Amino acid sequence: xxALPEKKIIELADKGRDDVAKFLKQLIVIPSMSGQEAxxxxxxxxxxxxxxxxxxxxxxxxxxxxxxGTGPRVLAFDAHVDTVEVGDLDAWEANPFEAVEKxxxxxxxxxxxxxxxxxxxxLAARILKEIGVPxxxxxxxVGSIMEEDxxxxxxxxxxxxxxYKPSWVVLTEPTGLAVNHGQRGRVEIEVSTFGRSAxxxxxxxxxxxxxxxxxxxxxxxxxxxxxxxxxRLGKGTVAITxxxxxxxxxxxxxxxxxxxxxxxxxxxxxxxxxLEEITCLPEVKAANAEVVIPDYSVPSYRGLVYTVQKYxxxxxxxxxxxxxxxAMQTSKTVVKKKAKLDTWNFSTNGVATMGMFGIPSIGFGxxxxxxxxxxxxxxxxxxxxxxxxxxxxxxxxxxEMVDAGEKDQVPDFGSSGGAGGEExxxxxxxxxxxx
Numbered sequence: 001x002x003a004l005p006e007k008k009i010i011e012l013a014d015k016g017r018d019d020v021a022k023f024l025k026q027l028i029v030i031p032s033m034s035g036q037e038a039x040x041x042x043x044x045x046x047x048x049x050x051x052x053x054x055x056x057x058x059x060x061x062x063x064x065x066x067x068x069g070t071g072p073r074v075l076a077f078d079a080h081v082d083t084v085e086v087g088d089l090d091a092w093e094a095n096p097f098e099a100v101e102k103x104x105x106x107x108x109x110x111x112x113x114x115x116x117x118x119x120x121x122x123l124a125a126r127i128l129k130e131i132g133v134p135x136x137x138x139x140x141x142v143g144s145i146m147e148e149d150x151x152x153x154x155x156x157x158x159x160x161x162x163x164y165k166p167s168w169v170v171l172t173e174p175t176g177l178a179v180n181h182g183q184r185g186r187v188e189i190e191v192s193t194f195g196r197s198a199x200x201x202x203x204x205x206x207x208x209x210x211x212x213x214x215x216x217x218x219x220x221x222x223x224x225x226x227x228x229x230x231x232r233l234g235k236g237t238v239a240i241t242x243x244x245x246x247x248x249x250x251x252x253x254x255x256x257x258x259x260x261x262x263x264x265x266x267x268x269x270x271x272x273x274x275l276e277e278i279t280c281l282p283e284v285k286a287a288n289a290e291v292v293i294p295d296y297s298v299p300s301y302r303g304l305v306y307t308v309q310k311y312x313x314x315x316x317x318x319x320x321x322x323x324x325x326x327a328m329q330t331s332k333t334v335v336k337k338k339a340k341l342d343t344w345n346f347s348t349n350g351v352a353t354m355g356m357f358g359i360p361s362i363g364f365g366x367x368x369x370x371x372x373x374x375x376x377x378x379x380x381x382x383x384x385x386x387x388x389x390x391x392x393x394x395x396x397x398x399x400e401m402v403d404a405g406e407k408d409q410v411p412d413f414g415s416s417g418g419a420g421g422e423e424x425x426x427x428x429x430x431x432x433x434x435x
Contacts, residue, residue, distance in 0.1 A: 004396050005131050006333050012127045013334075013389035019126075020384040021106060023047065024119035025099035027081070028108035034082040034149040037062060038301040044081065044118070044143045051122050052129030053141065061157045062302040064143040065164075068125065069133035073402065074166035075395050076140035078349055079118035080147030080154065080173075083110040084373050091375035105378045113372035116379035117172025117365040117387065118143055124391035131392075134399040140166055144349060150296040151186075151312045152352025159357050161306075168323045169353040170394065171363040174372060174379075177386055178340040179327045180363035182316030184233050185265040185355060186347055187274050190258055191216060192290040197248055197255040206253035210245055212287045213257040217243075219283040220261065230266040232316060233343055237264040271311040312347055313355030322406045323360045326398040331364065334389040345369060364390055 013020075026047070032040040041064050048056045053066035086096045086109050094100040096109035106116070121141050133139055144154035158164045171180075193213045198206025220240060227236035239262045245254035263274045271293060278284060279291045297307040317324055319341060331339035346369060354361035366383030370376075 004393070004400065006393055006396075008131055009127055009392045009396075010334060010389050012130065013123065013385050013392065016123045016126065016388065017381060017385050020119050020123040020388055021101065021381045023122050024106050024111065024116055024379065024384060025101070025108075027115040027118060028099035028106070028110055029097055031097055032082050032110070033085055034146050035298060035301055037082050037145045040081050040115075041143060041145070041301075047122055048125065048141065051125040053125055059158070059162050060302065061154065061161075061304050061306055062145045062300045063154050063158060065158075066125065066141045067138060068128055068141075069135075069138040071134065071136040071138050073136050073399065074138045074140060074168075075398065076142055076164075076166040076169045077121050077124070077391055078142045078144055078155070078169060078171050078353070079114055079121055080144045080349060081110075081115060081118055082145050082148050083113065083115075084148050087375065093375075096375075096377065101381075104381050106381065106384075107378045109377055111371070111377050111379040112174045112367035112369075113377065114173050114365060114367075116174070116367050116384055120366055120384050120387035121172060121391055123384070123388035127388065127392040128395070134395055136402075137395050137399050139395055140164070146298075146300060147349055149298065150308060150310065151347045152349050152356065153296065153306060153308050155349050155352035156308055156356065157306050159352070159359075165357065166359060168398070169350070169359050169361040170327075170391065171348050171350050171353075171361060172365040172387065172391075173344065173346075173348045173363055174365045174367040174369050175342065175344070175363050176340075176368040177331065177335050177364070177366070177383060178342040179324065179331050180342050180344050181319065181324050182233055182354075183314065183344040183346070183348060183350060184236070185269070185314030185351055186312050187263045187265060187271045188294060188310035189261040189263055189275060189278055190292050190294055191220075191261065191278060191284065192256060192258040192292075193287045194290070195253065195255050195257075198253045200251045200253060203253055206255075209254045209257035212289075213243070213259060215283040216281065216287060216289060217259065219281045220259075220278070223277060223281070228266055228269055230268070233266045233314060234345070236266045236269050238262070265314045267314055267316060269314065271309075271313075312351035315350055315355040315361070316343070317354060317360055317362060321360055322401050323362055323398065326394060326401050327362050327364060330390050330394045330397045334386050334393060346372065
């Protein structure tokens with residue numbers, strides 16, 4: 001069996017240290033909040049070409065996909081390139097869009113969550129272009145959009161509309177260089193109460209929808225204490241994150257009140273079970289409240305509206321799976337210490353790849369989860385280098401494991417499943433915008 005090119009990959013990753021830091025800075029300085037990713041996607045088109053990816057395309061929603069190789073085993077690396085807003089600028093150590101380098105860290109919005117992962121993917125692509133891709137593999141490098149507003153929407157579009165369904169997916173969200181193999185899911189739920197409007201000078205002539213909501217708020221808080229726990233993913237949670245009312249004026253009794261729930265789902269919990277828990281609350285029934293799971297229906301930066309329900313399933317990939325074993329071996333090689341297996345507390349595009357479509361997925365990425373969505377958003381340059389080495393080496397380790405007899409763990413999606421290398425190549429010449 002041919003020796004793995006691990007020494008060469010690590011050497012090339014170390015040599016690319018300055019370049020991968022530069023890649024991240026080039027991405028950070030372009031603001032790219034959800035729905036506003038046009039500039040960063042155009043920059044990535046140029047950067048992917050410069051990294052040596054011969055096939056680069058932007059789909060109709062606005063995701064960018066670059067590929068190497070034409071083998072039947074398809075490994076996809078995903079980095080969402082949208083970010084959240086910056087919040088209070090006074091809380092930042094430096095301008096969040098200046099991409100400041102300090103003490104071997106890169107600071108700025110998206111450094112951790114998660115343009116760092118994309119920067120490492122670009123260096124990995126350059127390394128694989130130089131050393132080659134295993135002959136049976138196709139590597140996809142995906143810059144996905146709108147994840148911050150609707151986790152997994154991009155991959156719902158890629159799988160359902162673009163007909164991509166890779167054999168495996170690596171999510172490059174921050175993991176602190178651990179191998180993450182699962183996460184809690186979530187569902188958004190809205191509860192509305194309905195009253196009767198009246199002049200605020202005569203409140204007894206109306207029915208205040210806010211007062212009708214009060215006992216429901218307390219009931220939801222108490223429900224959170226009784227939710228299911230799982231030793232691997234943790235406890236289910238529920239939080240009221242918004243409350244609003246509708247009134248004719250501030251001098252009128254509100255005739256509608258709505259609360260928004262962020263319901264985190266552990267294993268065994270679904271949208272249906274979470275919805276039933278709320279609808280069955282005596283306080284909800286007494287108020288005759290409406291309980292719904294809202295849709296996400298917002299145009300992408302390309303103007304396409306792809307409506308999805310705001311339900312994002314939990315998922316976990318068993319440690320015995322070939323992808324987890326390959327990732328653990330690769331991590332030990334590039335990080336140079338015992339690999340750590342972990343899960344995320346937050347949500348990722350894995351809600352679609354693994355949670356909805358059953359595509360085996362793991363995570364490995366630079367920086368740490370604690371910096372995401374915070375004014376401390378930052379990424380260590382050393383993590384960028386090690387992540388790039390991980391992404392370049394994993395295809396070789398995975399391919400070797402399959403050749404060694406673990407093929408029964410490669411998902412067989414049949415005729416409905418995803419394009420192998422040749423089909424991907426054809427799709428890039430026939431669908432969407434291309435270079």
